[in-house]
Amino acid sequence: MYPLKNTRQRIAQYQADLIEQLNAIEVDAHWFRRVFHTFAASFLVYYLIPDVGWVGTVKIVVPIGIVVCIAIVDYRRIRGELNHQRFFGLRSYEKGRPASYLYFGTGLLLLLLLFPQQIAIPCILCASFTDPVIGESRYYLGRKRAYLIGFLVSLFLFLLTWYRADWWVILTISLVGTTGVVVGEAQKLWFIDDDFMIQILPAILLLLVWQGTLFMGVNILPAPLILPIEW
Amino acid sequence: MNNANPQKEAIQKLLLRLELWFAPILIVVPLVISLFLIWDWFARGFSVGISRYDGELLLALLILFGNITIDIPFLRSIRTLRKRG
Numbered sequence: 001m002y003p004l005k006n007t008r009q010r011i012a013q014y015q016a017d018l019i020e021q022l023n024a025i026e027v028d029a030h031w032f033r034r035v036f037h038t039f040a041a042s043f044l045v046y047y048l049i050p051d052v053g054w055v056g057t058v059k060i061v062v063p064i065g066i067v068v069c070i071a072i073v074d075y076r077r078i079r080g081e082l083n084h085q086r087f088f089g090l091r092s093y094e095k096g097r098p099a100s101y102l103y104f105g106t107g108l109l110l111l112l113l114l115f116p117q118q119i120a121i122p123c124i125l126c127a128s129f130t131d132p133v134i135g136e137s138r139y140y141l142g143r144k145r146a147y148l149i150g151f152l153v154s155l156f157l158f159l160l161t162w163y164r165a166d167w168w169v170i171l172t173i174s175l176v177g178t179t180g181v182v183v184g185e186a187q188k189l190w191f192i193d194d195d196f197m198i199q200i201l202p203a204i205l206l207l208l209v210w211q212g213t214l215f216m217g218v219n220i221l222p223a224p225l226i227l228p229i230e231w
Numbered sequence: 232m233n234n235a236n237p238q239k240e241a242i243q244k245l246l247l248r249l250e251l252w253f254a255p256i257l258i259v260v261p262l263v264i265s266l267f268l269i270w271d272w273f274a275r276g277f278s279v280g281i282s283r284y285d286g287e288l289l290l291a292l293l294i295l296f297g298n299i300t301i302d303i304p305f306l307r308s309i310r311t312l313r314k315r316g
Binding site for chain 2: 031032034035036037038039041042044045048121125128129132157160161163164223224225226227229
């Protein structure tokens with residue numbers, strides 16, 4: 001009797017999940033999710049804020065505070081204190097685990113606070129633009145072509161943001177970073193969202209390359225792209 | 232499916248409401264920031280002949296065109312949802 005009951009429960013659960021997916025959240029919110037991604041490129045304005053005095057402190061405290069608030073809300077959602085359906089744009093598999101926006105925010109926070117902007121900027125841009133491009137291309141062209149297009153878009157973003165470096169540095173950094181982006185996006189892990197991996201994996205790879213070349217006495221980092229406004 | 236339809240309608244309405252609330256922010260903020268970066272490039276760099284601000288122009292154009300490209304289908308989807316609502 002138990003296996004049958006278990007099977008019935010599974011079918012019922014499957015039907016409930018299917019209805020939830022059919023109820024348009026997954027279908028209609030997808031452009032909203034894409035716009036949220038491209039919107040994230042606006043956070044590059046962070047680098048215009050000067051590091052001096054109280055502004056420098058605010059520059060660190062406010063982003064941490066925002067991510068902590070998001071984490072608290074998401075914790076309450078996972079515990080069931082807040083209705084999952086009210087968080088629109090969420091996918092059904094995010095019901096029992098931290099939502100992708102929390103992963104995105106955490107990745108962004110780590111990049112802004114811990115990495116030099118020369119590394120952080122292309123990674124943020126890839127999370128903002130490559131991710132939606134891959135997502136859309138996958139619908140029409142299939143997985144392989146979507147990742148190929150994603151690779152080319154990321155390559156373009158890395159080449160553009162490192163244009164001030166020497167040619168061999170641009171080439172190395174672009175290939176390493178782009179590989180990190182595509183692997184971060186393609187590797188689906190249930191406990192870490194690709195919105196986190198697409199930012200952090202290339203950043204860690206570039207950090208290793210940078211530190212490796214520093215160890216050999218060469219600093220490959222070009223001049224920063226964004227200079228803080230004078231305070 | 233009879234039970235699903237009212238639920239579906241409720242979700243559609245919630246979806247539309249939230250999208251309409253967020254749409255101005257999601258569309259206007261990147262445009263304002265990219266225009267600010269262009270202005271900053273012009274004021275601190277181009278007008279005084281300093282090329283180290285050129286990166287800001289590049290990023291501004293990237294943010295501007297990247298966002299516009301996605302904003303158009305997003306606005307279309309809102310319009311479709313509105314018609315359905």
